[in-house]
Amino acid sequence: MERREFIKKAGIVAAGSIVAPYILPSGSLFAKTTAGAAEHVVFVLFAGGVRQQESVLQRYLSDSQGLVGSAYEGNIMFNMLNGGSPSDKIVFGTDPSIGLPGTVPIPKILSSTLQSQGTFFPEVAAQGVGHYTGLNTLLTGVSTITQGLRQKPMYPTIFEYARKYLDLPATKTWFVGNGIGNSIPLLNYSDHPDFGAKYGANFFAPSVTFGAQGETYIRDAKPYHPEEELSPMYKLQGFLNNTFALEQGIIGGVHNTEEEKYLIKLFIKDMFAKKDAGTIAFPSVNDNGDLTTVGYGCEVMKAFTPTLTVINLSAVDGCHSNFTGYLKSLHRADHAVGHIWNYIQTQIPTMSGKTAIIACPEHGRNLMGNSILDQNDWKAYDHSDVNSTRVFSMMAGPSIPSNLSVGSAGTPIGDIRDCVLTVAELLGIKSQIQAAGYIPSGIVSLFDRI
Amino acid sequence: MKRLVYPMMLMSFCFFFVACNKENKTQYGITQQNIYNSAHEKTKLKTDQQFISILYSNLFQKNISQAKANAVEQLVRSIGDKTLAYELVVSDFMNSPDILIPDPATMRADIPTFVDNTYSRFYLRQPSEAERQYFINFIETNPNITPELIYISFATSDEYFYY
Numbered sequence: 001m002e003r004r005e006f007i008k009k010a011g012i013v014a015a016g017s018i019v020a021p022y023i024l025p026s027g028s029l030f031a032k033t034t035a036g037a038a039e040h041v042v043f044v045l046f047a048g049g050v051r052q053q054e055s056v057l058q059r060y061l062s063d064s065q066g067l068v069g070s071a072y073e074g075n076i077m078f079n080m081l082n083g084g085s086p087s088d089k090i091v092f093g094t095d096p097s098i099g100l101p102g103t104v105p106i107p108k109i110l111s112s113t114l115q116s117q118g119t120f121f122p123e124v125a126a127q128g129v130g131h132y133t134g135l136n137t138l139l140t141g142v143s144t145i146t147q148g149l150r151q152k153p154m155y156p157t158i159f160e161y162a163r164k165y166l167d168l169p170a171t172k173t174w175f176v177g178n179g180i181g182n183s184i185p186l187l188n189y190s191d192h193p194d195f196g197a198k199y200g201a202n203f204f205a206p207s208v209t210f211g212a213q214g215e216t217y218i219r220d221a222k223p224y225h226p227e228e229e230l231s232p233m234y235k236l237q238g239f240l241n242n243t244f245a246l247e248q249g250i251i252g253g254v255h256n257t258e259e260e261k262y263l264i265k266l267f268i269k270d271m272f273a274k275k276d277a278g279t280i281a282f283p284s285v286n287d288n289g290d291l292t293t294v295g296y297g298c299e300v301m302k303a304f305t306p307t308l309t310v311i312n313l314s315a316v317d318g319c320h321s322n323f324t325g326y327l328k329s330l331h332r333a334d335h336a337v338g339h340i341w342n343y344i345q346t347q348i349p350t351m352s353g354k355t356a357i358i359a360c361p362e363h364g365r366n367l368m369g370n371s372i373l374d375q376n377d378w379k380a381y382d383h384s385d386v387n388s389t390r391v392f393s394m395m396a397g398p399s400i401p402s403n404l405s406v407g408s409a410g411t412p413i414g415d416i417r418d419c420v421l422t423v424a425e426l427l428g429i430k431s432q433i434q435a436a437g438y439i440p441s442g443i444v445s446l447f448d449r450i
Numbered sequence: 451m452k453r454l455v456y457p458m459m460l461m462s463f464c465f466f467f468v469a470c471n472k473e474n475k476t477q478y479g480i481t482q483q484n485i486y487n488s489a490h491e492k493t494k495l496k497t498d499q500q501f502i503s504i505l506y507s508n509l510f511q512k513n514i515s516q517a518k519a520n521a522v523e524q525l526v527r528s529i530g531d532k533t534l535a536y537e538l539v540v541s542d543f544m545n546s547p548d549i550l551i552p553d554p555a556t557m558r559a560d561i562p563t564f565v566d567n568t569y570s571r572f573y574l575r576q577p578s579e580a581e582r583q584y585f586i587n588f589i590e591t592n593p594n595i596t597p598e599l600i601y602i603s604f605a606t607s608d609e610y611f612y613y
Contacts, residue, residue: 208527256531
């Protein structure tokens with residue numbers, strides 16, 4: 001009888017140890033079971049609606065403006081894509097001191113393109129043709145028509161998955177936005193009851209945080225002493241909060257610990273000092289909002305070495321009314337990505353060689369132009385038709401096959417919803433996210449598409 | 451003509467006595483009222499605009515301009531951790547010479563009154579006896595604590611986000 005009881009109890013314990021290895025401080029039952037290929041992932045939301053014709057297909061002015069001849073075809077994304085540049089009507093570069101504007105292309109930063117360094121998916125399906133829908137889909141892996149435009153994501157974001165399943169503090173996940181319009185600040189965590197603010201990412205919109213508003217209202221914020229001043233202040237605040245007994249994190253967005261808050265305050269101080277000194281890690285050309293955003297994004301990565309950094313670029317969307325500006329922005333978005341990758345490899349030793357990068361547009365743009373003509377009499381392009389659902393995706397870094405292209409215009413492979421599970425696979429949390437059950441069936445990691 | 455004399459006399463009489471009545475001046479004022487008996491009566495989250503306007507009024511005892519409120523609101527939206535953002539904004543406000551805040555000596559001269567006034571100013575209620583005693587003890591035993599730090603703790607506390 002005793003022996004039978006022993007066997008029974010041992011069986012229960014053994015079963016329990018299989019079902020629940022141990023409980024993480026986050027409350028998660030399952031610990032990370034798969035070692036990720038990368039310690040850090042940088043995910044670039046690229047870059048406000050990119051037309052396949054000017055990016056992957058390298059048609060420059062051929063498809064869009066009806067100019068005929070190889071001189072009007074070519075690649076303007078020197079750091080991301082292989083291919084020679086167009087030779088005539090160059091407008092996407094910087095302005096020379098003498099001569100026509102935009103005629104000096106920005107020199108390539110990377111010695112080898114990301115396409116060569118990693119795996120390229122030239123024909124991927126976007127979900128929807130709106131910016132917020134697309135960005136939401138890239139970050140949640142889910143596309144749903146019931147998602148409101150001024151509403152936080154309904155499904156957990158990759159930030160929340162990463163923080164929950166890797167038990168990360170808030171300062172290890174960052175979302176660097178291009179601004180505060182178009183609901184961008186809502187994307188750092190979802191409304192989902194099992195996830196939400198307590199697993200959200202830190203967020204900066206550098207154009208505002210370090211722009212005119214930041215200059216006026218936080219630049220001179222008093223640097224209180226962490227032990228003599230901030231510690232008693234937080235103690236009082238803790239007492240007041242305990243009295244009110246509200247669940248932590250509900251009102252204050254993302255919750256950082258006192259130590260993390262202090263580090264972020266020091267970072268902000270440092271940014272204003274660097275701004276004055278002209279030493280922010282901007283790309284060599286820094287003449288639009290995306291490039292400024294990327295400069296601060298690099299500073300965030302250097303200061304916090306996040307496990308997951310997401311950077312949103314959007315200047316390309318100027319294509320609604322100015323095609324010349326669109327070409328310039330696309331060329332600069334490529335410059336921005338090249339700068340990010342180069343900066344990680346050369347300026348952040350703790351991330352160099354351990355970081356993967358993924359870039360994917362939230363959607364494409366129309367096949368046919370609208371009626372707006374720019375200074376060169378070139379047609380502008382909106383995003384509303386089937387051509388707008390054609391995008392690309394690429395990734396590079398540890399364990400990612402190099403010089404590999406998967407799919408083609410005739411054989412589309414991949415979906416922008418795959419990005420979440422791709423990041424997850426790189427960080428070693430794919431199975432947990434799949435088990436959570438919110439990613440639709442049929443959506444996989446890009447690694448599974450190879 | 452005679453028929454007009456009496457009415458005219460009556461009218462003159464009315465004009466003289468009615469028009470020259472002494473005016474009683476009535477003045478209206480506002481007496482500071484605490485509108486909550488306890489924290490639990492506050493159930494609605496302030497919008498960022500409401501929060502910023504109320505914060506500014508509490509610290510400066512005057513209204514914030516719409517342009518300034520918009521700029522601060524945009525700044526707060528640009529930072530993911532709202533309490534952190536407000537800590538920064540409040541500590542920046544503390545640099546202003548216009549801020550109305552008691553000096554440390556005044557606070558320590560009458561701590562119970564300071565505590566009551568601070569609760570009233572930020573929370574629109576009086577502290578409970580336990581709250582009052584906690585603050586009195588805390589201030590008495592912490593020489594580094596200043597009205598400025600206490601104001602920041604109130605202005606960034608959970609209850610202050612609610613009404």
